[in-house]
Amino acid sequence: MESTINLPPLHELLDSVRVVSIPTRTRFRGVSVREAAIFDAPNGASEFSPFLEYETAEASSWLAAAIEYGWGTLPAMRRERIQINATVPAISAEQVPAILTRFEGCTTAKVKVAERGQSLADDIARVRAVREAMGDGALIRIDANGGWNTEQAISGLQALAPFELDYAEQPCMSVEDLIVVRERLSGLVRIAADESVRKADDPLAVARSGAADLLIVKAQPLGGLHRALNIIDAAGLPVVVSSALDTSVGIGMGLHLAAALPEGVLAGACGLGTVALLEGDVAAEPLLARHGSIDARRAILDPKKLEHYEAAPGRTKWWHERISACHRVLAEECPG
Incomplete structure (x- = not known):
């Protein structure tokens, strides 16, 4: 395509x-x-x-x-609405409930960890606060943005395992380190790759090497909808579509990508609710989660x-x- x-x-x-x-x-x-x-x-x-x-x-x-x-x-869209996950920045545990209120109806949360200047104890407290606020039925994912080395990732994910993580996104930066972490933690937590796909000269290296269980894909850094769909098809792994703190305009692009995926490829709620983390927006009707999802549509400028x-x-x-x-x-x- x-x-x-x-x-x-x-x-x-x-x-x-x-x-x-x-x-x-x-x-x-x-x-x-x-x-x-x-x-x-x-x-x-x-x-x-x-x-x-x-x-x-x-x-x-x-x-x-x-x-x-x-x-x-x-590309043609195959679905009209996209389920959305809440995104929790590397904030204090006390701030978590207020952040989650911005993601109305979401039952999945992605929590940032491995922030520079913070500790594993900070990460555990933040994830615990999300679990307590959302309940046992919620899915919790963590995203380290490649901030750990292999030993930090293994010990960190073992410490966070009691919270029953859906997956860990980019615990380490390199493909080689992802392979080590995935092998050492097999059966404990799934590994998702983001930066190792969108910032790589070869975005398919992760899939070929068995370094991840699923991919996080973003339309803008991958060069657009068609190129992203081609990479997804060639990789043969489940995907979650995410964003890069876009305005509603960029979120609309991500929603189109998620809506265009073939059946059976989308691996749950997408990280396309981040307009809620901005003080404002450029759209007449900002693309924000309602009842846990967003209509797959293009934003109209205000x-x-x-x-x-x-x-x-x-x-x-x-x-x-x-x-x-x-x-x-x-x-x-x-x-x-």
Whole structure:
């Protein structure tokens, strides 16, 4: 399955873009303000929002995704609503109940662990607070974002095992370390791979090596919906679709990906509820979980919100230069 997009001229992208800067409700992976470039494209709103530290080569995949979603032919959707998990940042245990109230009706939670400057005791307290708040019937996942080495991952997951984890996402960064952890903890907890797929030169290495039980996939970093679907098909593993602290526009792209998956591939609730972690949004009707799910649809822009969260001129110039650099990379890859 291939995308039918053509690369729009650079001036068309720059003429259609608005850069926004939205504070987060709580610090999330070091981010307290989320910046994003929002296109008013022929298909409707589209988003380009690689994190600020990403270099041009990596960020260009995010621009390819934005162009496909805004200008390209998209895969058909197979379902109308997507189940959503709550996302719990690396906050104190006391803050957990307030965070969970933002994810109305969700019965699955993904909890961040292995935060720099925190301890395993902090992680255990946070996961315990989630279990107590959501009850025994809830599914709890943890996400270390590759923050542990193998021994830390093994001891950490053994300590968290009494909370009956659904899976552990990216406990270590390298594929080789994931293999070790998965073999040592076989039967105790499933291992999911995220960064080892979306930040890898070979996104299928995880599946070929048996390093994970399932994949976490994100539409923007993988280069768009068609490329993500191709990777999922080739990997042959169950998947959960997630986001990267997107606005509702980027969440709409993720919802489309989840809705386009073949039957039997989607492995539970998706991490597409993170608009709840932002202080604001750009959509007329933000894509937030209701009764534990979100309609699979594209966000409609609200001009007043775009104006309210418009980035400072210097930041807009920075994003224009970033789009231009990524556009050059894409033009070299598809000169026709």
